[in-house]
Amino acid sequence: MSRPLGAAVSLAETPPAQSPPTPLTAQRVQPLRRPGRWIATAVVLVLVAQIAHSLATNPFYQWGRFRYWFLRPTVLDGLLVTLEVAALSAALGLLGGVLLALARQSGSPVLRAVGWTYTWLFRSVPLIVVLIFLYNFSALYKTVSLGIPFGPAFVTFDESRLATDMTVAVIGLSLNEAAYAAEVVRGGLLSVDQGQHEAAAALGLPKGYQFTRIVLPQALRSIVPNYVNQLIGLVKSTSLVFYVSLLDLFGSVQTMGSTYPGDIVPLLLVATVWYLILTSAVSVVQYYVERYFARGATRALPPTPLQKARAGLSGFRARLRKEAAV
Template identity: 60%
Template sequence: MTTIARAPQASVEVPAGIDLHRLAQRSVVPLRHPGRWVATALVLVLLLNFGETLFTNPSWEWSKVGKWFFSPAILTGLQLTLAATAISAVVSFLGGIVIALGRLSTNPVLSTLSWLYVWLFRSVPLILVLIFLFNLGNLYPTIGIGIPFGPQWEVKTVTVLSDLTLGVIGLSLSEIAYSGEIVRAGILSVDNGQLEAAKALGIPRRRQFRRIVLPQALRSIVPAYVNQIIGLLKASSLLFYVSLLDLFGVVQNLGSTYPSDIIPLLVVATIWYLILTSVVSIVQFYVERFYARGAVRVLPPTPLQRVRSWLRPAFGGAR
């Protein structure tokens, strides 16, 4: 039989006049924060007042909001907004990878051109980019390819580039500059030891980027790039100023035709934008959770898991 000797406990001298038994029976009282309760009460009062005016003020005309919410014109504009945002998001992410690799390249030509691209399109407002593109037919009536100072194959600009194509190009050109910096920051966040180990194993550079660098960089890229997508979704409303009737453009046109319904139409646009950004945020959560595997010991709970944890005490711990 093996016996384990206990280490002798150090004796602690108790000052005279202190009853340890009575002291142990006292409960620990948490520190009070009256300022927090006052601030919470003020916020709740303001929210309740706003909610009251939101649903009792007849000027909001909620009945008309329901009338316009699923109207064919609104849904058509919503479809164009989704198409322009989705295509631009994919193109700008792929273009951002190219620009980021160019910025990080040791080739002085590539790094300089990439830096100039970022500098130019971060300096010029998006609305100017869109206006220039929609006047491209005046600058270049025909576009084509061919041998310099030789035979050329040309077509009319207006026949090749539709309004939607020009809008997507304008959004993408501007967003690539920002997404390139996001991707570059994500790549720089990857430990150099990872690349050194990959080089020591003789892994090709392309495979290093696809299988080692990019998956780890996405942990930093995804949150920032999803915020960029949300900004892109809202920036698509500028397409209205270049004759593309997206969601905002349809609301503006309907507001001009039905001036008495302008407030309900603006509410409709607001609700749709809130729905779209909420969907993007949900996708962001699950993508971040996916790429967090291996970086954290316990994955963050999903919204459904959180609801279950809140409801479990109410049902006696039943699962």
């Protein structure tokens, strides 16, 4: 039955009043579900647990013999030789790399050609070939002299006395390292924006001042991580000096393995752990050097691991206090 026009609407037919909307601050934010991440995390944790269980329970690794050999004087003597060779080669290689990079950037065509040829040659020849060639260098040249080409010699050296095992190892690694360091340094110098050079020249700054105070600090942000990567490779490359009769860490382990065949696996594990320690120490130094040169490039320096740990502990304590108050 139709309602007559103008009739009043009863209270039962009036629409209910809408409740006021919930403020955004009171609404609960639903986190984004990522099931794939949780599945991948669980798989990785299972694999890591299996690997750890295998390392701990497999008698093949002979962890008792590992503890016996880890700090033996023979191994530590080889470790000192490795550190000495790596330190000398890194210093000489970096110096040679800087000179080669400057030669590649020089306006002299002769210097550019020599720098390019050196880099091309030593990046093409394997390091073991360079070491063996230098080790047998006395077969090609009995003496080494300094003087006028095709003229009299001022100083003459007996090559067999001059080229000791340590000298051969350091020279071989330095020659090889300089070729790679040259490209790292050159790439870092080229990464500096050309406007920086133009601005420095417009201010009338001397060339040396431009390089040391403007170009080099910016280039080091690119040079440091790449060259530290080279240093890690250099530390591992020192294992090749065993082939020129120098008993470094790997050489000492290899010699002990020949004397004690039953301890080959724990001895190799000893060398592996020591190389891990050395490369980890280099990585820690790299982190703090990169952080130092990042000043001025970022608004805030990245926190150190200790600062991250303190911040995480403070956040955990704050959550505990909040839950206790509730």
